[in-house]
Amino acid sequence: MTQTASLFISIVIVLFVAYSFHLIKKDKLSIRYSLSWYILSVILLIAVWVPNLLVVLANLLGIYSPMNLVFFVGFCLSLWILFSLTRIVSIQSSKIKSLAQQIALSEKKDD
């Protein structure tokens, strides 16, 4: 991997992290749900800046280019984050449902 590529990828990650910090400061992003994104960022940064580790791992897994491994790891972690969002949506929709039912029933008592 060239130095330029490493630098480019790092800048993108740092900008993203800076933006998410900005959102957290303004209370528009909860720390709880941003953690998985930081894990992804840190893993990608390590992969980019410790090329030997990457080469060894790529060889071990039979992947030709270390760069492909970076993409593969990033892709898998993104999928994991997407899936955890689906999980969160499922839990929230069931909470919203029982909230709506409770509201409907307690309003009934009033009239």
Added chain:
Amino acid sequence: MLKKLIIIPAYNESSNIEGTVAAIKKDAPDFDYVIINDCSTDNTLEICHKNNFNVVSLPINLGIGGAVQTGYLYAKKYGYDLAVQVDGDGQHNPAFLSKMANELIESNVNMVIGSRFLEKEGFQSSFMRRVGIRYFTRLIRMLTGKKITDATSGLRMIDRNIIELFANDYPDDYPEPETIVSLLNKGYSVKEIPVVMNERQGGVSSISATKSVYYMIKVTLAILFVKLRGK
């Protein structure tokens, strides 16, 4: 004297709701009723208020499962001994309710389902629907050993135990076949009696043609998961 509740889930049923309640007052006078207005976008709620109907109105649209479950929560809260779902679109004839209640008590079962297919009278649904229903009959028999001829029937009467069970946990969409398997799996008893259903008198069915494939897959998966979860 048993406290008996009719649950009427209503989403945009302005053209049918008055007729449904009138039929209940005429043919099932010893039942209380509650309309669950599932955040209708037409004037269903205004019609209910105008006629002084007993209505619980949901602040957001929950779909049929969430609406009917609200009815079970109502039944649990006010201590009803049995509850029956009667759709707001005029498909279900309240004249059968006392027969269903007798069956529930005399046969000592937990759920009584009104089936269109035991005596094959009245509106028999479209050909494709019947194919789907027969598929569920086979699937349920394979998994539970019990023959249910009309697993998708919404006309279902349940006792106090099942009211509490359903108030606690009820599927969001297409709940009928799934909950039958769930009850049988838990060792509760389910019995069908023959009823005559009408063609819906207005409004729109919750299951459109395009949704039916999704319906079959979703319900099959749900039934399999019920078995997987065990008791």
